Amino acid sequence: MASSLSNCFIAAPSHSSRAPSIRPLQNLIYYKPFETNLCIIPLLLKLRNPKLNSVQTRATLDEDAQISTAPSVLVEDQKQLSKEVEESVRVLKNAAKTRKVPAEEILQAFSVIEKAKLDPSRFLETLGGTKSPGNTWMLIFTAQKKLDGGKYFPITAIQRFDAAGKTIENGVYLGPLGCLTFEGRFSWNKRILAFIFERIRIKVGPLNPFEFSLKGNDEREPSNKDPFFIWFYIDEEIAVARGRSGGTAFWVRCQRIGN
16 A cells, blocks of 8 residues: 555554654654545545635644754764765755755755665664654655656655554544554565554544554565565655655654644
8 A cells, every 4th residue: 555655655643642743853843633644645635625725734844943954963974975965965854844945856866865875774773763652754755756756745644663663653634634544564674664554543523533454364574575665864854765666755753742
């Protein structure tokens, strides 16, 4: 279901009384909880009522938030990181902050970062943290296969990766309209994160959410035969990956705060 980063990203924070917000390091990008997973997004967009234009459908920067464009600690650890890669990282961080960087510049940044073949030894720890419930990331931009075009993702899509528990949670949020999330397990091999979804949870309007299992009797370890992400870059603020079908995307780091 989520094998393509270009058209099937589904992400979600864990379900609790705490609302997520984007926090690139010390800065916050807020989005409202219950704001809904890809694969059904085309349908959801068709169902959206034009009168609900006031509903926030993507995360926006807090007035005081400023994403750092300086190289991160992780970037500085990679001693042979080229100036071209550093500049590409700055382009993506500026895009996450403003959503005004032209798509062509983002696609070029993707190409540079992918070709750099950076050391992935710290990727999983940075992506999923060192303890549960892991780290949360918001989808910013998706590109087509072979970087043949791309665009900013129009609604709030969140993914949570828990490196300690090897779990993944994906969801899309459409404010008061509801949300749809998928939960499952993942495996990690060098820079490849393969995953299997086991549960789906649906919430429509003010109704209580309901869920059902997708698991069956499948207890096997996720493999490259399942949906997967190939990670090219991860630091404390942004992450870049490609899906099984060839689409590339990047996320900005999130953190939960109180309602």
